[in-house]
Amino acid sequence: MDLMHSIGIQATSYLQENFMDFQDWFLFISTVADLRTTFFFFFPIWFQLNESVGIRLIWVAVFSDWFNLVFKWILFGERPYWWVHETDFYGNVTPPVIRQFPITCETGPGSLSGHAMVSSGVYYVMVTALLLQLQARNRNTLRDRWLHHLLWTGFWTVQICVCFSRVFIAAHFPHQVIAGVISGILMAVIFEQVLSIYTASLTRYAATIGFLFGFALGFYLLLKMLGVDLLWTLEKAHKWCERPEWVHIDTTPFASLLRNLGILFGLGFGLNSPMYAEMSNGKPNQGLIFHFSCIFFSLLVLNLFEFLELPTDQEILFYTLSFCKCACAHICAVALIPYTFFCLLPPTDKKDL
Secondary structure, three states, X not given: OHHHHHHHHHHXXXXXXXXXXXXXXXXXXXXXOOHHHXXXXXXXXXXXXXXXXXXXXXXXXXXXXXXXXXXXXXXXXXXXXXXXXXXXXXXXXXXXXXXXXXXXXXXOOOOOOXXXXXXXXXXXXXXXXXXXXXXXXXXXXXXXXXXXXXXXXXXXXXXXXXXXXXXHOOXXXXXXXXXXXXXXXXXXXXXXXXXXXXXXXXXXXXXXXXXXXXXXXXXXXXXXXXOOOOOHHHHHHHXXXXXXHHOOHHHOHHHHHHHHHHHHHHHHHHHXXXXXXXXXXXXXXXXXXXXXXXXXXXXXXXXHHHOOOOOOOOHHHHHHHHHHHHHHHHHHHHHHHHHHHHHHOXXXXXXXX
């Protein structure tokens, strides 16, 4: 593995030496590839345009990140920004100088890349949904074929940019991002066949959340009893990060887990709420004004919740409040905001988008 890691360090060093002018672009790509973009931007848009796609986005993102967490705990992957300082691979030779950035110092293990895994899964869902709309038109025109190639070209362009970005900022080695992309696509393909997520009851959501949290916590406690500390990377992050303020509690494994589970609970609670049931049973009134109003106010409310800062001095309190914040935000996006406009806007005979 040391040889593979050293090749990864050379790749990071090469990118930083030759593409530093693209620093802002790489940082932007890593930010956009974060799960928050899916939960607080893509989801509210897709949920109004195509509800089933919005639901699948959440399930794919949550399960991708959960499996990513389990893989990280099993594989014990290193990260470039600390490995280069601790390895004996270089001996008496001075190792390459690796720069760090404000988003470099993530606190979990490096394998697999969560950004690459979630990004590939989420974008695969969106691209295949758009292609399905093309197929539904039952046409095979030259324009449709070009659009088909354009969508897949865009998909792979995004994934390549995400991979280069994560290597550039020294958060991951190349093999970690490649494995992440492949795993994310597999996760999205699997959930194409899982139709029960569209009709899942609140009990099913609660059971799923309980299983995901219970398995992760049980796995953590079991290995801790056996003398294996799955949070071994926290010490490395604090030791080798250039600036203490770059180490954020919301990048810890359990912070990500509770945030995701809160969002999944918010989706399940909203879909099984009386407000949503009344909208489903009432007269169709979802015209363009309804959909775009819901999208606009959902984006606004979700991002207001996202900018709500939580106390970080107590970890358990932070995790609990993070779960509650994300659950409340997505209950608003799924049920409260649409129901408000359902009551305010007059009925129309237009069909759903």
